[in-house]
Amino acid sequence: MTTKHRIYTTSFASVYPLYIAKAERKGRTKAEVDTIISWLTGYGPSELERQIQLGKDFETFFQEAPRMNPSRNLIQGVICGVRIEEIEETTMREIRYLDKLVDELAKGKSMDKILRA
Numbered sequence: 001m002t003t004k005h006r007i008y009t010t011s012f013a014s015v016y017p018l019y020i021a022k023a024e025r026k027g028r029t030k031a032e033v034d035t036i037i038s039w040l041t042g043y044g045p046s047e048l049e050r051q052i053q054l055g056k057d058f059e060t061f062f063q064e065a066p067r068m069n070p071s072r073n074l075i076q077g078v079i080c081g082v083r084i085e086e087i088e089e090t091t092m093r094e095i096r097y098l099d100k101l102v103d104e105l106a107k108g109k110s111m112d113k114i115l116r117a
Contacts, residue, residue: 008059042067
């Protein structure tokens, strides 16, 4: 029996401020982070806020996502030393997609490139 990585049971609300802080340290905004999350998951502003207030864990956050963006498979590269496109476990891949998008934002990439427009 394999055990789940602890990120699955970590509340999204506890990591969300870290995403914002990372972006803001590089001159980006909370609104841009929210746009990325919305693009990836389909959560609107009120739905995202509700997920945060309810303290949903990452696994539930992604399972309850209204509409995962079909273009997310265009997100490639390395995050935490692992190629995203090689991650087999679906939820972990979704989490790493979000990590990669926030990294791209913090590195100054334009929103149209981040959102694969």
